[in-house]
Amino acid sequence: MNKINRVSVKHVNPNPLFTKWLTEWRDDALERRSKLYNTFNFALKNLSKFPLPLRSGKDCKIIKGFGKQLCEMLDKKLQESRSENVSRKSCKTNHEYIPAYRSGAYAILLTLYSKSLEANFQGYLTKPEIIELGQHFCDKSFSKPNPGTYNTCWSSMKILLSKNLAVKNGSPARYSLTEEGRNLGARLSASSNNGDHSNCLAEPYINRLRNSKNEVPIFQNNTEFKRPVTNENMKDYLETDMVSFTPKSFDVVLLVDCKETLGSLNVGNDPIINGLVAIGVNHEIRHLKVGDYTWICRERESKRELVLPYIVERKRLDDLGSSIKDGRFHEQKFRLRRCGLGNVIYLIESFGSTSHLGLPITSLYQAVANTLVQDEFSVKFTDGTSGSLQYLASMTKTLTKLFKDKTLMSRPKETVKELDINEDLIPLMWFQEFHKCSHKRQDRTVTEMFICQLLQVKGISLDKALSIVERYPTPKHLKNAYEKCSYGERLLSTMQYGKLKKNMGLALSRTVYLLYTNKFFH
Known part of the structure; x- marks a missing residue:
């Protein structure tokens, strides 16, 4: 008898629409820093584990994390989607994409079409060529x-490619028009030459404006979608709206931590403050949660503040030795790395004789070298207070010169990318967010507390601690690993850390093993 095998059918993504909408709502909640993020994220995870298709939002009630309100939201979204599909099918035959007059798509189409009429046209244009030749066809910048968006006129190229009006080939990219694109470009060119922009080309937009609702564009991950503006969400929208500072509309201000002065009563006798005043450096004294100096860009009219990605930790050699001995040194470096500012500078001041520093001078130099190489922080040695003053003044002048002609854009800490000074658009974090995220006693995750705990062990640097938690995120994971293996003392000895991929070593592995397994420490 032939053996009959059971055939099981598994859906890869049985509910794609629900997954898509929950992902959009979750990302929108994250952008607005709303507590609904956890609700949507929990529901999304449970939905991904459900193996069967669901016909309505009401059916989702059988899944954990889906309450009555969330199911109603899905049903409403599903009804809107069905209505759009019916409307799209009914007008598909007579609807045609027409770019708005002097928009990005309009400029790209006219540029490619006008160049294709030339006898020596090579058949394509590159992105820089389209931007250079098409700017005068467009009212906005390529x-x-x-203001308030990350999209330029060049973003319209995605629309043209999706509408099959243009094609992209090669690397570097080369763009040309399809047959449909050339026909539309010819009509746009004829309309432009006649000076008539109220003809049938504009009619689809008139109808669209008549039928449109009160909607505000929200931008996330360079993708535009819309949500209705109501009295309930207007406050959230205003708080999360991205703000841009135009060139030369802001001042660069050096912020000095109040703990770096002689106190509020003797601030007039502080050599750093007196020196900054004498040189004419624009500065303010504030309480900084992390670091001793940083720089902000303050808009002149609104007084809003964005923080530049530079922060300075000032250390005298004797203070450096003390911080290494009591463990503050590693803890400070850990907080500086988490503060969200990408360029951390250690300003090391010489101080008197090197024989009373608490540690041998060679040990201090080794700690500074580790900070430079392993932590990838910048290090600057000065000959005392006067040298530090000159460095801060020089940095303020340099940063003012670098950023005064840039367009600054506010972004949340999680989405701020590495600084590229050659770009015209610079994303920066709000100073209030930087101040809040740098609080020393903020709630920490178990992994972060595990890192802090490991840093207290002699011989464990930040890179070593990060390598350990990458494989064992919590002490429980590490302890379980010790229980499962018979060579616990050697478990971490071959683990690699840092850029050079060095091994932890047997001695350090044994120390960590004893710490988490010896009953004396529990």
């Missing part, structure tokens, strides 16, 4: 985004 290189700088509109």
